[in-house]
Amino acid sequence: MLRNPAQDSGNQSGASGRACPARTEPPGTFGQLLRAHRERRGLSLAQFATRVHFNRGHLSKVENGKRTPSVVLAAACDRVLDSGNRFTAIATALEATARPRPGWVHPAQLPSAKRLFTGRQCHLKQLDRWLGSETSLAVPVAVINGPPGVGKTALAVQWAHQAVCDGRFADGQLFVDLEGPEPGRAADPFDILGHLLQAVGVTGEHLPADLHQRAAAFRSYLHGREVLLVLDNAADARQVQHLLPGSPGSAVMVTSRSRLPGLLSRVDAVTLPMAELRRPEAATLLRAMIGDARADADPAAVTVLAERCGHLPLALVLAAENIVSCQHPSADQMAAELKAEEARLDLAEGDVALRHRFDASYRALDAPSARLFRLLGQLPGQVDVAATASTAGVSRDEAVRLLHDLAGAHLIRQQDEHHYLMHDLLRAYAADLSRQLDGDAAGAREEDRAGTVTALVA
Ligand SMILES: Nc1ncnc2c1ncn2[C@@H]1O[C@H](COP(=O)(O)OP(=O)(O)OP(=O)(O)O)[C@@H](O)[C@H]1O
Ligand SMILES: [Mg+2]
Known part of the structure; x- marks a missing residue:
């Protein structure tokens, strides 16, 4: 039970600048006091939660003495209940009692949340x-x-x-x-x-x-x-x-x-x-970012664009920014721009570029895993362990080990014991690397056996 320290010390009026007369003050803890004030105002917990902008469940726990009220919540209570400084004073006193050690600076380092956060x-x-x-x-x-x-x-x-x-x-x-x-x-x-x-x-x-x-x-x-x-x-x-x-x-x-x-x-x-967004969530995110007017102008194009972004949030956000900044002012134009797979890899706005994000993961691979990754870019469809081993010219055990490494880096996803899936954008990226670094796959195998092909140059 969270006692009201002001009450424990016999100070019924607390530090309030506008103390209620003692005979109308309900007795008890912060929570009991809060409930009494709220009910006296005729507010349900849900109505009160809306007005103070705090979660109803949390308020219920505060009223039942299961949570300590923060000073921020107490100030909101004072504002909504017109109770001067009463709740703030009690919460401040509670905080001082609960935190006797000096020197603690209350950190609040979270970056801001996304207004258009979708799904998940x-x-x-x-x-x-x-x-x-x-x-x-x-x-x-x-x-x-x-x-x-x-x-x-x-x-x-x-x-x-x-x-x-x-x-x-x-x-x-x-x-x-x-x-x-x-x-x-x-x-x-x-x-x-x-x-x-x-x-x-x-x-x-x-x-x-x-x-x-x-x-x-x-x-x-x-x-x-x-x-x-x-x-x-x-x-x-x-x-x-x-x-x-x-x-x-x-x-x-x-x-x-x-x-x-x-x-x-x-x-x-x-x-x-985590995997990419679901299809409807991807379309919802695009719509939220480009606005209803642009989305309603061609809903089918929004679906195609989401598909061409592989439902990957970063690609969706970059494509949407591209539309909003009028480089390709409609979903249809943007979708047409991304018809070629290589163009998808060039999605970028400011210093955020899809390809650079992929590069960092690729550069972290050791040489044999990097080589297999590039090779997978040339194999369409599901990745089969046996087929991979024979195409890469390695033993089955080695193929399993390398595929496991790639899955550990989330560059492919394991589907079952014998199969893996590769995201379309990562496959396009791997194919692009392979074209730049390997020439044809057979040549690459020979070079690697001789130990000359290593990871992507920085
Ligand atoms: N569910 C979502 N709703 C709206 N935007 C999202 C969502 N998920 C991600 N985004 C946006 O997509 C972009 C990429 O997301 P984020 O940076 O969180 O990816 P990440 O997985 O952390 O990438 P990295 O591995 O590079 O750190 C960001 O602009 C982010 O705000
Ligand atoms: Mg991140």
């Missing part, structure tokens, strides 16, 4: 189950992985904002880019811990000088707090493992193009793989 309802629910307040994991870690541009970061940010709106992670939210996909650029855990510790209030001169001490200090800071940590673009398990909280209360979302082999054996993590 199952993924959001799954994250609710794993990271929500009812989770069975001690320190919940959800790893969101998938191919370049599929929407991993967008999903993580969307869920994080919803959770904060629902009153979770009241001690703050940390967001850090681990720069994983680009080989050689992955951020060093020592430096990241330095940034994280500074973000929660540790000054430069107090940063420990050793990786393990920094990791321990970060865990100490997080102990007893409710913090959301988003680790975006992780390269590997080694990079992530030092950054995790050690005690319950906080939660972690990791995004990565890799499956992060080895992570599950180190921490209690769950994995959420």
